[in-house]
Amino acid sequence: AQTVTQSQPEMSVQEAETVTLSCTYDTSESDYYLFWYKQPPSRQMILVIRQEAYKQQNATENRFSVNFQKAAKSFSLKISDSQLGDAAMYFCAYRSTAGNMLTFGGGTRLMVKP
Amino acid sequence: NAGVTQTPKFQVLKTGQSMTLQCAQDMNHNSMYWYRQDPGMGLRLIYYSASEGTTDKGEVPNGYNVSRLNKREFSLRLESAAPSQTSVYFCASSEAPLTGYEQYFGPGTRLTVT
Numbered sequence: 130a131q132t133v134t135q136s137q138p139e140m141s142v143q144e145a146e147t148v149t150l151s152c153t154y155d156t157s158e159s160d161y162y163l164f165w166y167k168q169p170p171s172r173q174m175i176l177v178i179r180q181e182a183y184k185q186q187n188a189t190e191n192r193f194s195v196n197f198q199k200a201a202k203s204f205s206l207k208i209s210d211s212q213l214g215d216a217a218m219y220f221c222a223y224r225s226t227a228g229n230m231l232t233f234g235g236g237t238r239l240m241v242k243p
Numbered sequence: 244n245a246g247v248t249q250t251p252k253f254q255v256l257k258t259g260q261s262m263t264l265q266c267a268q269d270m271n272h273n274s275m276y277w278y279r280q281d282p283g284m285g286l287r288l289i290y291y292s293a294s295e296g297t298t299d300k301g302e303v304p305n306g307y308n309v310s311r312l313n314k315r316e317f318s319l320r321l322e323s324a325a326p327s328q329t330s331v332y333f334c335a336s337s338e339a340p341l342t343g344y345e346q347y348f349g350p351g352t353r354l355t356v357t
Contacts, residue, residue: 133285164345174286174333174348220285229274229293230301231346233285 131156133223135234142211143242149196150206150237152221162224163197163204164231169217177219180204208239216241245269247349249334255355256324264319264352266334274337275317276301276346277309279330286333292317324356 132155142148154163165177180188180197187195192212196205208215221234247268256262268275273294278286278301288301292311306328308320317336321328331353335346 172331172351174335176345179345222285229276229291229299230288231276231278231286233287235283235285 131158131161131223131225131232133221133232133234135219135221135237137237138235139238139240141240141242142208144211144213146211147207147209148211148239150208150219150221150239152204152206152234154202154204154221154223154232154234156202156223156225158225158227160226162226163195164222164224165193165195165204165206166220166222166233167215167217168220168236169214174220178206211241213241213243215239247334247336247347249332249349249352251352252350253353255357256321257357258325260324261320261322262324263321264332264334264354265316266318266349267316268334268336268347269315270336270338270347271314272336272338272347273314275311276335276337277307277317277319278333278335279303279328280333280351281330289319289332321354324354326356328354329356330354 161182163180167175178190192209218236222231250265276291277289280286290309292298295314331351334349337346
């Protein structure tokens with residue numbers, strides 16, 4: 130079974146600065162998908178960014194980018210120019226290409242200081 | 244489009260009572276999912292429906308039943324609620340099960356079992 134680990138329960142960043150959230154996963158598969166979801170206080174789960182394991186190029190979405198290290202099974206999220214609205218829980222998730230289940234990490238609470 | 248809607252938003256049950264959580268999506272998605280989120284944890288899959296007429300167990304199915312009523316609706320039933328089922332429940336949908344398409348989440352139902 131796959132496992133996803135987020136080793137930082139809480140992180141803090143100054144507004145306009147850059148922060149990196151860590152995620153590692155364990156799998157024996159060679160092809161899969163990785164996701165970062167944001168959960169603000171409203172509880173709504175919002176997809177931030179997605180990475181296909183077969184793609185070597187790191188995904189980017191505006192201020193959000195990932196550092197995908199397949200050999201190390203690492204998938205970190207970098208948020209540039211942090212904004213107050215970025216404050217939320219962030220979840221890393223894994224999905225096999227052969228399955229339906231999203232496996233989530235325990236989450237990282239990001240606080241943004243004005 | 245409303246996306247994924249869930250009812251109710253909040254519910255308090257006594258041990259042994261039953262209830263059904265309703266979920267509907269208007270995106271014409273084939274696949275639908277039920278997750279639970281316990282405090283300080285990521286989401287865990289309870290059941291999913293890859294397409295209309297099919298349902299399968301996820302990671303934590305014990306104590307729950309589901310019904311895929313039609314393509315739009317997917318309900319989750321607790322036959323005899325237990326305090327261990329106190330959680331936030333999320334419904335999600337996606338266009339296809341075996342692709343990297345993202346899952347769209349509903350706003351969640353906070354359930355307390357006393």
